[in-house]
Amino acid sequence: MIAVPGFIESINDDVEQLMFKFGNCRPRAYSMKQKGLERLEILKQLHQETGLPVRYVYTAYDTIKALPPHVTFGGLKLQRLRETGRITREEYHVRRNSMLACRGDRSCKGNHCLRIEDNSSRLRINIGMHQWTHVPLLIPEKYRERYAPLLDGSKPYTIILRRRLDKRGYDAKIIIPIEVPTAPEPERVMPLDINSGHVDFAIVDKQTQAPRVFGKINCSALLDAGRGKKQLLTHKLVNKVGNIAKHYRAEVIAGKLKTLHCKGHRRTNRKAQGMNQYRMREILRYKLPLRGIRYRDMSEGYTTQVGRKLSRPLGLDAHKASAYAFAIKVIDYASFTFLRSVRADDEDGIQSAWLNEGSELTALRQATRLMYNEASTTDAEATPKFLGKGGGLMCEPFQTHILQVKV
Secondary structure (H helix, E strand, O other), X not given: OEEEEEEEOOOOHHHHHHHHHHHHHHHHHHHHHHOOOOHHHHHHXXXXXXXXXXXXXXXXXXXXXXXXXXXXXXXXXXXXXXXXOOOOHHHHHHHHOOEEEEOOEHHHOEOOOEEEEOOOOEEEEEEEOOEEEEEEOEOOHHXXXXXXXXXXXXXXXXXXXXXXXXXXXXXXXXXXXXXXXXXXXXXXXXXXXXXXXXXXXXXXXXXXXXXXXXXXXXXXXXXXXXXHHHHHHHHHHHHHHHHHHHHHOEEEEEEEOOOOOOOOOXXXXXXXXXXXXXXXXXXXXXXXXXXXXXXXXXXXXXXXXXXXXXXXXXXXXXXXXXXXXXXXXXXXXXXXXHHHOEEEEOOOOOOEEEEOOOOOOOOHHHHHOOOOOXXXXXXXXXXXXXXXOOOOEEEEEOOOEEEEEEO
């Protein structure tokens, strides 16, 4: 789906009447559905009671068919304002009935009741049987140039109109279903280690498990930005991630992390929640496939602990090493679980590793493969390479680059 924003500058009386009918149609359909009536019977009764065109009634039913029981239309906050007398009854009905929508139809030039005309500059609104009204529609120039071929009626599009609280006009959202291009099989993976104010990543080959590039995207402005500015910065961050993944032909992987109930200091919680990770993953999920980039999210459990063990031989900070550990977890989970059971002792500057008690891999030969000798650790560019399922560590020289990107 692609959402194109638009704006209608002034209030229209015909649109207001449609919004009140549409707003009354939704709770009525919800009540009839809760009573157990069939869909066709509900649609027929609503069309007779409200007099709305059939496609408005279809859309009103689609907006309530998946709602759970005991729903407050307009929102509980608005209802509390009316109960306490802070707003009048008329204002309550105006705010509650503030939406008009119609789903798309390819056989009717994109949309039957809300149709875009005149090179995406005008909106034709069906207000009754063979009755229409026309209002100017403002679409940002960059969206108009990019999506004009999709708004000529060749594809169906759904339009949602919402009245602004200041009553200066209507916000329009044009939803266009498109076919997502099939992404080729990626050669590398790009796990994201999302932290407070920055996102670290590592690009790793799937075949050799060798790191190609480590990087960091600075986005500290997200922590103190307002709602609108935060959304803009999040989209810019996703675009940076997409540019890097497209260049290196990598699959993007983000970790699932719930920041709603962090068990830390309130200042730490504020920084963690300021990154808005859930919204970031949502944008990654729908935006990257449109560019032909594969995306998925999975658990990043224990990647930080393994990353701390790998940070010294990699010669990187713990965040970039955690991203590399995340890549190992994605490519070869057996090697990752093996690393979880390994402990490192760096007192003499020599990377020494041994297995914890209770591990299944207790053979002496497997344990000795995990040992680092002095010749290998003296090389500043030594890095571990994982061989086989649950295999050991071997140091090999490598050359990588570290990218610094700012949003």
